[in-house]
Amino acid sequence: MYQAGDVEQVRGLEGAAAKKIYQRLNNFIDDESFRILKRDRRSPDRMNALLNFGYYLLFSRINATVRAVGLNPYLGFLHSPQDNYESLVCDIEELFRARIDRFIIRLINLKVVTRDDFVEAERGLILKKDAVRKFIEQFEAEMEKKSPKDTLSLKEDIYIQTITLKKWAIENNSLSFYRWKR
Structure with a gap:
């Protein structure tokens, strides 16, 4: 059983890992205008705007599945249910964020999304209307895509993880977590 502080310790480790990941994203981005200085949800640059939108779409998909x-x-169980938000959705979302990061980097490097797809808004850069449509189309294709190594699509992986959690919670089955195969 969990001890006091276990969840906080895990969340601290997750936060430290996320910080390191965001620091290294620039190593994979070809276009300088998408370089990320820090993770910023409130006044986003280009990369943060894409991450915000990608994570929002992922969150919405997981929320609907849950x-x-x-x-x-x-x-x-990781994010606090006391904060009055969909914490189970956030818990599951953590497992799939790296897939969204890779998806966004691919869109940038293939020039599907370019620096000209953004407009300055009151709180930072946002995608233009046509770019939003293009991003959503690409996101939906990503959800359905199966790579040669994977037997399931991202959408199917999310569903399987959600069912696994349900069986653990309701039927006392063993709990396993999604592991991304590159």
Whole structure:
């Protein structure tokens, strides 16, 4: 069983790992105008705007899946359910963020999304309307895509992880987490 402080310790490790990941994203980005200085949700640069949007779409997809299988999205185990948000969705989302990071870097490096796809807004840069449509189309294709190494699409992986959590919570089955194969 969990001891007091275990969840906080895990969240601290997750936060430290995320900081290192964001520091290294620039190593994979070809276009200088997409370089990220720090993770910033409130006044985003180009890269942060794409990460915000990609994570929002991922969160929405997971939220719909969690609700569709009959789980309460507010009852998480890593993120606090006391914060009055869908903490279970956030818990599952952490498992898939790297896939979204890779997806966004691919869009940038293939010039599917360019520096000209952004407009300055009150709180930072945002995607133009046509770029939003293009991003969503690419996101939906990414959700369906199966690579030669993977037997399931990202959408299917999310569903399987959600069902695994449900069986763990309701039927006392063993708990395993999604592991990304590159």
